[in-house]
Amino acid sequence: MLFTSYSFIGFIGIVFLLYYTLPRSWQWPLLLAASYVFYFIASPSYLIFIGATTVSAYVVSLRLDALKEEQDAYIKANKGTLTREEKKAYKASVKARQWKWLLLCLLFNLGILAVLKYTNFVIANFNGILSAFGSGGQISFVDLVLPMGISFYTFQTMGYIIDVYRGTSRAEKNLFRLALFVSFFPQLVQGPISRYHDLARSLYERHDFNTKTVSYGLYRILWGYFKKAVVADRILTAVNTIIQDPDTYQGGFVFVGMMFYALELYADFTGGIDITIGIAETMGITVTENFQRPYLSKNIKEYWNRWHITMGTWFTDYIFYPISVCKPMLRLSRFSRARFGDIIGKRVPVYLSSFAVWFTTGIWHGASWNFIVWGLMNFVVIMISQECEPLYQKFHNKFDVKENKWYGFIEIIRTIFLMSSLRMFDCYRDVPLTFRMFGNMFTHFRLRDLNAEAFLGLGLTGADYVLLFVCLILLVSVSLIQEKKGSVRDLIYAAPELCRYAVFFLLILAVVIFGAYGIGFDQSQFIYNQF
Template sequence: MSFTTTVYFVFLLIGLVFYYLIPKNYRWTVLLVMSYIYYLSYRLKAVVFILFTTITVYLLGIMLERIQNGADAYLAQNKQVLSREEKKSYKNKIKHKKRIYLVIALLLNFGMLAAIKYSSFAISGANYILRAVGTHKQFSLFTIVAPIGISFFTFQAMSYIIDIYQGKYACEKNFFKFALFVSFFPQIMQGPIGRYNRLAPTLFEGNSYSLKNIQFGIQRIGWGIFKKLIMADRAGVFVNAAFADSNQFHGMIRIIGLLMYSVQLYMDFSGGIDIVIGSAQMFGVRMDENFRQPYFSKSIGEFWRRWHITLGTWMKDYIFYPFSLSKWSNKAAKWGKKHLGDHLGKMLPICFANLLIFFIVGVWHGSEARYIVYGLYNGVIIALSNLLSPVYKKGFKVFHINSESRIWKAFQILRTFILINIGWVFDVSVSGMHSAITTLKMFIVNLDFAQVNAQTFAAIGLETRDFVIIGIGCIVVLIVSIIKEMGVNVREALALKPLPVRWAVYYAFFAAIIILSYVTDNSGFMYAAF
């Protein structure tokens, strides 16, 4: 039940009718039923995995809270009896016990995720090592079909159990409400990765009917469909052709293919998120934004704070801060300050934490070596930027560069866009690392301008009008992005316009979607596989 099909919109309409007809206290049950119908529409057996995560995390969350509540009650009753050392010893014992339950939750769920997504990669690696040492014994390969959105619902559930462990809020006692939090249907396929304390209230409270929510939700969905069907799928035809065979097309076609991939990936992913957030808003459910004009970023670090925001904040809260503030990091910082100077010493733990995060981001994207290289490529650039920041400041003074000037900011945006596109090479090279390296070499030694002609573009499968449509679409998205970058809420601003102006815009987008949509045999969303 893809977001761009008629079936999905009929499903959404029926769900809205039921949601607003029944009493408020029970409206969340409609969302739960819809979520499981939606999930089951893809693959019946896949429900086992989401149920496993839901049940294990729900039970372990309750156990963590019971342990803490019991400990608090015991300390309160024996406040006058226990010495300070006894209290400290007891608290450490409770913390250790809670940590065991947390580790069980993490191992069970991340273990399931790893087994499903990375078992073939691990077995292939083991077989390669066995062949290298001269052993003929080989392990048999097997593949587990990954259920849609397993990374998203696993990360969301793990954020909940970590927060319960840290005592940030009380655990959810109602199993079915917790099941809704894990499986809420719009976000199940590609996020955003929600946090329980922000998402749960708006899921469970039974939202009142609001015409504004319905209107704004439809507008957001329409904007997502515009980006997906008019631009992403059309650009994807060029990308698939340009990178399918590493020997067929050379440097300039690959460069154009990379630019098309930037269009495809952003329009596909952000368009899908628009549909997700718009669908949720129609039910009165508020979800976290996942994009904030990422191609306006002035550095790789800023790009990742604007792109897939909920994944970035997940990594920051649950990996970066714990790692960079750990005892090991403190020791590394002290050693670095002593032997390398204050700046390098201070940056050392941060750099290691960033490299760890982007290694995980690479693994999260896939089990191939090119994804790990892609992650580390971003991590190394960010680490070097942190380490060399004093050098940059000195350079500004020496060359009299105004770091606040528009020209310098424009240069930073262009530089970041180029670096991001170089990183996309590893992401888009479906044939693996060899194909990625071949593409990078082409940029230097074999640009081959001769391939850039009408015959090549015709062979790829796009007509001149398709390139014009993509170009105009990019201009429209750019204009909207500039307006949003200026702090303007586009939907709110449009709602204040005279009625004829509003409906002219609505009809223009509706007509564009009907007339210009580019439907392919494989028009699913790219991040659904995660």
């Protein structure tokens, strides 16, 4: 059930009506039932996998909690008799037992993800190696199901179990409530990757119908549909035309394709998240924000603090920090400082942890070298930018341009170009072709190729381009207002009532009339559904 399908719109309509008409105590069980129905419609077999993840997380989290309670009770009971060392040793032994349970749960769930998502990737690489060594033998690919949203719900659940292990979240005692946290349907397919302590409270508590909350949710949903249906699915035709025919579309059109894809991805992913957050909001549930106007970032680091925020914080909290402070890393750090001095020594743990994060980020996005190289290119750019920090500092000391509006604008444009060029790895079929097309963009750039006739050959009409241009201005304007004045919805809500209705009216008409859906359009699934 695509978010943009009539059946999904009907589905959320029914869930919404039931949510506010049934007794309040039925609200979260209704959401659980809806989530499982949603998943069942996608494929009944998916339920086995999400069920296994839920039950394993439930059992292990209870065990972790029980061990913690056991520890607290033991220490309390023997408060007077235990020495500090004995207490420490006891705690360490409990932590070790908890660690074993955590490891078991992580291996089980990440193992499922790895097997389902990466088996064929491993086989393809193995076959490549065999061919390289002249072996005629090849391993056959295996036909595996890849449950919808498995990367998202697995990471969300593993985040929960690690939080319970760390003691930052208590274990959920009710299996069904935990099942809802894992499977909450609006965010099941493309995130955000919520934390238990952020989502749980509003997910399980009872909500009365509130016109403001519902209106805010509806605005957000409509804005999401506008981005997805009017912008992303319209420009998709041109993007596909360019990237699927690299022999024809070279030079300037590689650049056009790169920028079009940047717009498509932004409208697609942020649109999807708007729909997700909006649906939750109409039911009084607060889902963590995943974007903060990423294309207004002035550098790549800031960009990653604004783009897919929940994924970034997940990797930081559960990969970067644990690797940075783990014992082997501390030993390595000490060794490097002693051997290579402070300058290099202090960088070793940061570099290695960052490398691990970006490698994982890449492969999390998809089982292909394109994504891995994309992740590692991000790593390279961020590290270079970090190393160049003293140079920037010198520049800024000499030229007082930091507060200059135009300099800020140039920084934003630079970041957009940089991130868009890295995103080319999403587009072209393999890594060598991506590098080749990146080079081709400069070596074959001819302005005269970018004529009206050539643009019309991309599958869009003149009217489509005009519409996209208007939409682009609208997207930028909304982002700038958000950046300077905060929530646009607050502004709308503060306006006269007629204006509030007018915004609803215009958004609905814009989506219905200008949306690229139905016969004649290749309505695509959300790009991030594939991850």
